[in-house]
Amino acid sequence: MAHEHQQVGSLLQEANLALEGSGSPSLDCQLILAFALGQTREWLIANSDRKICEKQADEFRNLILRRKQREPVAYILGRKEFWNSQLAVTRDTLVPRPETELLVETLLNKFDDTPRLVVDLGTGSGAIAVALASERPNWQIVGVDISQGALEVAKGNGSSFPKLSWMQGFWGNALRDNCFDLLVCNPPYIAENDPYLDHLGCEPQVALVSDDNGLADLYLVIQEARHLLKPGGHVLLEHGHDQQQQVCNRLKDSDFDALPLADLQGHPRAVLARKGIQVLP
């Protein structure tokens, strides 16, 4: 097919057709073309008659092909917006989800900028840790992940926040007991046999899947919270829509009180819990 000097508008039309049937073809095409041309989406709209050279058009078509093969737009662009910033993401990191902003919002609403020691377990791209650091400059925040590749990305994302540090570890095993005020965690919580996993093929399995019907890591992190938090410290956990009851029960059995939280769509999404004030042996 000859595509010599195709116009922006017709390139977008062609790409829209190629992505027909995917979730949001029009938005995806605009984001990808704006990225390929180093322009904004507004520029595309204002310049739909502008001719694009064949080399740029081919580059764009290759990116659209990746999207057609279900690669997330965030991996194609190498970035994703979360809270108030654009974060770098790679195939080593989960693509941060808008639902996870509930964790950030909950902590900001409840805790002021008094100095606190905070840990983000399973930090991935650093999304939660970086958002908190940007809003609470007095908090000392540690982001932990098992994946060195993810930590490299997180370090870049958090490089402008002096009180943010990073550590590789299996949950809290490299951290000191009884010294954190807050523990936040969005662990892997999808069951191994969940058919929804077929849609998430590009993202790291270690970020998504957990044993015991998706609950194994949530339970491990509750155990960690018992040890890492000071008496009276708080843990905030994201979980799957059908896991809230089990998470609350496990927290209560572990000497926490538990406040269930829903996301903007009204789905059960997180639990905030306070550790009992008795000092553990």
Ligand SMILES: C[S@@+](CC[C@H](N)C(=O)[O-])C[C@H]1O[C@@H](n2cnc3c(N)ncnc32)[C@H](O)[C@@H]1O
């Ligand atoms: C659901 S992702 C969350 C990433 C990020 N916090 C977010 O909300 O976008 C879970 C993260 O936990 C990490 N992880 C999985 N198992 C872990 C373990 N045993 N210890 C530490 N981190 C772990 C994964 O590498 C992944 O980055």
